[in-house]
Amino acid sequence: MAAQTGTVQRILDTAEVLFAEKGFAETSLRAITSKAGVNLAAVNYHFGSKEALIQAVFERFLTPFCTALDARMDELAEADEAPGLDRLLALVSGLALTSQAKETHRIALFFRLCGLAYTQAQGHLRRYLREQYGAVFKRFLRVLNAAAPDVPPMELFWRIHFGLGAAVFALSSMDSLRAICKSDFGVELGVADVNQRLLPFIVGGIRSGDAAS
Amino acid sequence: MAAQTGTVQRILDTAEVLFAEKGFAETSLRAITSKAGVNLAAVNYHFGSKEALIQAVFERFLTPFCTALDARMDELAEADEAPGLDRLLALVSGLALTSQAKETHRIALFFRLCGLAYTQAQGHLRRYLREQYGAVFKRFLRVLNAAAPDVPPMELFWRIHFGLGAAVFALSSMDSLRAICKSDFGVELGVADVNQRLLPFIVGGIRSGDAAS
DNA sequence: TTACCCGGCAAACATACGTTTGAAACATAT
DNA sequence: ATATGTTTCAAACGTATGTTTGCCGGGTAA
Numbered sequence: 001m002a003a004q005t006g007t008v009q010r011i012l013d014t015a016e017v018l019f020a021e022k023g024f025a026e027t028s029l030r031a032i033t034s035k036a037g038v039n040l041a042a043v044n045y046h047f048g049s050k051e052a053l054i055q056a057v058f059e060r061f062l063t064p065f066c067t068a069l070d071a072r073m074d075e076l077a078e079a080d081e082a083p084g085l086d087r088l089l090a091l092v093s094g095l096a097l098t099s100q101a102k103e104t105h106r107i108a109l110f111f112r113l114c115g116l117a118y119t120q121a122q123g124h125l126r127r128y129l130r131e132q133y134g135a136v137f138k139r140f141l142r143v144l145n146a147a148a149p150d151v152p153p154m155e156l157f158w159r160i161h162f163g164l165g166a167a168v169f170a171l172s173s174m175d176s177l178r179a180i181c182k183s184d185f186g187v188e189l190g191v192a193d194v195n196q197r198l199l200p201f202i203v204g205g206i207r208s209g210d211a212a213s
Numbered sequence: 214m215a216a217q218t219g220t221v222q223r224i225l226d227t228a229e230v231l232f233a234e235k236g237f238a239e240t241s242l243r244a245i246t247s248k249a250g251v252n253l254a255a256v257n258y259h260f261g262s263k264e265a266l267i268q269a270v271f272e273r274f275l276t277p278f279c280t281a282l283d284a285r286m287d288e289l290a291e292a293d294e295a296p297g298l299d300r301l302l303a304l305v306s307g308l309a310l311t312s313q314a315k316e317t318h319r320i321a322l323f324f325r326l327c328g329l330a331y332t333q334a335q336g337h338l339r340r341y342l343r344e345q346y347g348a349v350f351k352r353f354l355r356v357l358n359a360a361a362p363d364v365p366p367m368e369l370f371w372r373i374h375f376g377l378g379a380a381v382f383a384l385s386s387m388d389s390l391r392a393i394c395k396s397d398f399g400v401e402l403g404v405a406d407v408n409q410r411l412l413p414f415i416v417g418g419i420r421s422g423d424a425a426s
Numbered sequence: 427t428t429a430c431c432c433g434g435c436a437a438a439c440a441t442a443c444g445t446t447t448g449a450a451a452c453a454t455a456t
Numbered sequence: 457a458t459a460t461g462t463t464t465c466a467a468a469c470g471t472a473t474g475t476t477t478g479c480c481g482g483g484t485a486a
Contacts, residue, residue: 007463023333025238028443039465044445046463118386119332120236154398155410161390162379162414169378170371173331177374185367197368201375204421205414220433241473252435257475259433 008046010036016057020112024054024120055128058117061110062129066136068095073143085147086203089163092140093195107191111171118168148206156206163202170198221259223249229270233325237267237333268341271330274323275342279349281308286356298360299416302376305353306408320404321387328385361419369419376415383411 014036018027029050033040047053072091076083083091097107117125144160145153170177174194182188227249231240242263246253260266285304289296296304310320330338357373358366383390387407395401 023236023238025236026333029445030443039463040444041446041465042463050444115332115382118382119328120239154394154400157394157397158383158390158407158410159414162383162411165382166375166379166418169328169331169382170375177371181367181370184370187367194371197371198375200421201372201418205379205418208413208417242475243473252433253474254436254476255434263474 007038007042010038011043011046011053012057012060015053016060016109016113019054019057019116020109023116024122024125029053051124054122054125058113058125058129059132061113062133065095066133069140070136073139076143083143083147085144085206086199088144088147089199089202093199097191097195108171108174111168111174115168115172151206159206159208163205166202166205167198170194220251220255223251224256224259224266225270225273228266229273229322229326232267232270232329233322236329237335237338242266264337267335267338271326271338271342272345274326275346278308279346282353283349286352289356296356296360298357298419299412301357301360302412302415306412310404310408318404321384324381324384324387328381331381364419372419372421376418379415379418380411383407 011032015027015032018032018035021027029043030040032053033043043050043053047056069092072095096110117129141157141160145156148156151159171194174191178189178194224245228240228245231245231248234240242256243253245266246256256263256266260269282305285308309323330342354370354373358369361369364372384407387404391402391407
């Protein structure tokens with residue numbers, strides 16, 4: 001309960017980078033501990049197991065983000081103004097950008113990890129995330145539903161996940177895409193620039209299918 | 214060069230299912246061979262290594278798809294008609310649905326594998342895919358550019374990748390999403406139904422940012 | 427038949443992994 | 457100073473992995 005010796009933090013910092021780089025199964029505890037400069041046994045001592053380490057990495061990202069999002073939604077519930085779809089998405093995007101991130105690079109890590117959480121096996125992770133943060137996500141989805149009353153709930157459900165996919169995928173491989181963008185167009189974009197393009201895309205996609213239905 | 218004994222095919226069939234289910238690193242050769250009912254050594258005998266097996270799985274999916282896409286683009290180049298953005302996307306989607314797929318379930322496999330190819334480490338895979346199929350993809354991107362002349366090339370580049378992310382992500386975790394959809398809304402959607410919702414989303418997203426620029 | 431090559435098989439190989447152990451080093455409080 | 461609880465460390469454990477090895481069977485051609 002005393003001040004961290006730094007070992008725990010060094011493990012988390014290193015693990016989050018290596019996990020994002022190579023995935024969970026492909027990253028060994030030996031790779032983490034040797035790069036972090038701590039003993040191999042430290043992981044099992046402080047976290048108990050590799051699975052627990054993975055969950056701890058996500059907790060450090062998601063808990064501040066979700067509590068902030070929850071607070072914002074409290075404010076929104078009291079205000080009389082209707083939030084508006086684009087404003088809502090900009091809000092969650094802004095939260096992701098500010099809730100953590102001394103360096104902008106960290107936000108890419110965050111989304112890359114989210115993408116991995118969906119695509120990698122890691123059944124324990126999905127279970128953990130649903131139990132831990134599922135309520136906040138469902139609440140946000142309800143708020144979105146209220147913000148777009150013309151879109152049927154089920155349609156919105158699918159479009160939100162399409163948009164989530166676009167965000168996760170684009171931001172998780174953002175480094176590669178930015179490199180291609182620079183080499184093909186000679187333009188170097190920052191994380192904020194990518195977001196500025198991503199958000200209208202999602203809003204446009206969600207507002208699209210009115211003709212089809 | 215004679216008729217397949219069936220061993221190679223059984224390995225490919227089983228590997229493609231298991232890879233899609235659990236990822237590449239998490240799927241052992243022993244799991245594949247035992248489920249396929251072949252000897253463990255058969256993989257290294259017929260393919261040389263696990264990496265080569267992974268590439269072979271992708272080749273069986275992508276080569277028919279890419280040659281078909283290339284042929285369609287040849288036809289398009291000779292026709293005088295301007296293709297149209299939504300028509301182009303519907304074309305590639307239709308190709309993916311028909312080029313393989315006796316069962317509709319297989320198309321989910323295909324996209325799930327594509328998603329894994331992006332998110333899993335597997336540097337050799339990304340290198341292989343770029344060298345093998347990069348040209349077709351670039352050609353398709355040029356055709357898209359011609360179909361949407363009002364969107365600047367760089368903007369289109371980003372929006373295409375956003376759309377790609379939406380497609381890959383949604384279709385690769387489609388089974389989970391369909392289950393949620395059924396339990397939350399009581400509606401059971403097929404693969405075609407999901408596509409019918411996905412395509413307008415992507416088109417709407419690509420056409421969206423005109424106001425922002 | 428004999429010789430030959432290809433596909434299949436059980437077994438072993440070397441390595442890498444997550445985890446555990448027991449002792450040493452450290453800090454803190456009595 | 458002594459005792460107590462916590463953290464670090466090198467070493468080992470058991471297991472699972474990808475790959476390799478010889479050997480056997482059954483076709484085909486001379």
